[in-house]
Amino acid sequence: MGPKAFVKEYWRILVLVLFVGAALFALFVPGGVFGDTTLVEGEDPEAEDTPTNLVYGLGLEGGSRISAPVAGMTADDVESVADAETGEVDHDRIQEIEAGLHEDLEPGAANLSVVLHDDGWISVEIYDDDTTEAEFAEALNNQGLEVDEDDVRPGVTAETRAAIIETIQTMINEAGLSGGTAYEQQDPLGGSYVVTEVPDMGPDQLEELLSDRGVVEVWAYYPDGNGSHTNETVLSGDDITDVDPPQPDQQGPGYVVPVQVSEDAAWDYQDRMNELQFTSVGQHQCGLGYDEDGTVDFDHSDDQDRYCLITVADGEPVAAHSMGPDLASSMSQGTWAESPTFQMGSQNIEQANSLAVSLRAGALPAPLDFTQSQTYSIQPALADQFKFYSLLIGALSILTVAGMVFLRYRNPKVAVPMILTASTEVVILLGFAALIKMPLDLSHVAGFIAVVGTGVDDLVIIADEVMDDGDVSSSRVFESRFRKAFWIIGAAAATTIIALSPLAVLSLGDLRGFAIITILGVLIGVLITRPAYGDILQRLLTDR
CATH class of the missing domain: 1.20.1640.10 (Multidrug efflux transporter AcrB transmembrane domain)
Structure with a gap:
């Protein structure tokens, strides 16, 4: 045969x-x-x-499962921003609404979002605990949106929940938690929960991991010209395109996370550092210490001008570094933005690993409400x-x-x-x-x-x-x-x-x-x- x-x-x-x-x-x-x-x-x-x-x-490896709703309020389908004939989206209108709401409500930059749906309508979400439904509805009406207090519901949109699940899954993978998963679950009353399962981790550790939204920023702390200091956000996690593993800081104690900045953000960052004199008189002029809880201590009694690049994780300033001469020289010459890499500081290896994971996974679009969570562990x-x-x-x-x-x-x-x-x-x-x-x-x-x-x-x-x-x-x-x-x-x-x-x-x-x-x-x-x-x-x- x-x-x-x-x-x-x-x-x-x-x-x-x-x-x-x-x-x-x-x-x-x-x-x-x-x-x-x-x-x-x-x-x-x-x-x-x-x-x-x-x-x-979990059943065969041990670990924890946390099921929690997403904290926030949403006004659904408040306005159509797409042209009825061409379908072209009016992004200027979206930015106008966002700017107006930030001015009226003053939430953190990561605590408000305008969600654009596939049909051209927009929903508005806010994740600020200090804002009531009545205040939210009033702020929306101030932007020309006809919204009643009864139109505001608890929770967030399906798009935001999907983004949260994707981010948590990336966070789990980047943290090396083999076998972990995240998914959405509905309760009989129509409520939505984000479920996270991670083997070989206690419930407190998992809640701590999920509590960190992963919002990473770089602040510039500098003299305001009136005898005091101010700070502004000069980079955010969205501006980071590549992240290397943490390594010891060669210029002092602690660790650094080498990152690469996107091309668009790099030129703006370089120009701003030059404008604020970080690349000239601001070199090696930080000198801020740390509180007992490990956050940056901004109290200083002397009259010295401080020029610090502050690493901020979830709103907490966790590291303060001066600008070194090599980085300052390349920025002042205008060449740094052609190969935009620098180092974000941290005080210990755990913090550095957390920064790296947050930068790779991105920030959670909205926080989880752990006051209504259900926990299972084995x-x-x-x-x-x-x-x-x-x-x-x-x-x-x-x-x-x-x-x-x-x-x-x-x-x-x-x-x-x-x-x-x-x-x-x-x-x-x-x-x-x-x-x-x-x-x-x-x-x-x-x-x-x-x-x-x-x-x-x-x-x-x-x-x-x-x-x-x-x-x-x-x-x-x-x-x-x-x-x-x-x-x-x-x-x-x-x-x-x-x-x-x-x-x-x-x-x-x-x-x-x-x-x-x-x-x-x-x-x-x-x-x-x-x-x-x-x-x-x-x-x-x-x-x-």
Whole structure:
């Protein structure tokens, strides 16, 4: 038999072997299919020393889950800023509204947002606890927007929630928290919650991570000409395009985070530093100290002029540095903006890592309301027990099913391929989970056990159908009976998928993981393992 004939004859079995081989590769080869063995910054190297490439969730790894709504108020669809004929958006109007609201309400720069929807309408959000709904509505009316106090609702827009989830997920990845995830969940009353799950982290640590919005700025602190000092924001996190790992400060204690500034912001920053004399008389003229809580102390009793570049994280000045001669020289000559890199200061490595993560992930568009949060945590030691019991229960389920199959058929030609084929479904599913780095939890384990049960049920239907009248020595008879059995299991699979699809789509916690694994198992069975089992059984029971 030539290669082409061999492939044509055994293609269903070869497909099964191919998928099993790929699954084993994804499971056990370091780095998996994509070959990525690089550790994320801050990740423990010993955490990679595991027998498989599987990633575990809270139930099997330990960790915390926090579900919290987004703090804020929103006035939805207050005005259309798109031309009715051309669809062109009036961005000047958006900026006019933002500037007017900032003047009336005086919130922080990161505490107010005008959200532009796809249909050209805008919604306005504010995240300032000091502003009431009545004050918010009045400020909107001052900008020519017809908004009543009843039109202001708690919460934020769907666009902002999606941006928050994306930022948290990036924050988790940048912090090296393998297996962590963030998603949105709806409650029965229509409220929306942002859910964050991180393995191997306590609830207090996770809340602290999420409490830091990641708003990073650089302030220029300089004499105002009246015998005192003032400060202004000269760079924000949005102006940073690239961030290098933290490193020790070569000019003194502490650490620095090397960053690269965007081209547009670089020229403005360079011009402003020259205007404020940071590049001339301001060199090495900072000298600010630190309070006991680690923030910059702006109190100084002498008459010396101070020129400081202040690193600010979430509104807290955490480091103050003078401008060095090299940076000052390149800015005064106008060449720095051509290759705009500089260093943001921090006092310790933890603070430096936090700065780097915030700069890479970006700032949370709005804060989370932890006064209404729900917290769930599990200790790693208990999770290890669950992991062992899950493996034990999985092995017992396979052995129990194998025993029942042997008692039912008492024919190794039927029973052994049946058990092996059912086991390959679990192997393929585990390989898929390792490939996409799906954090496995107890709900997924329940799905694996359900897959074994439903898989063997379908294989029993195939075996019973083809052996119904005893003699199956004819390949034609076997294929006729197999097609009939396959229609039965195909209809059953469709019913299962339809029934579980709502659970897989809706945000219903652990039920979603169970539904996803079960649906994937059913699809793998119908498309790969059931046809392969039919081919194996045909070659063992017929004259072919």
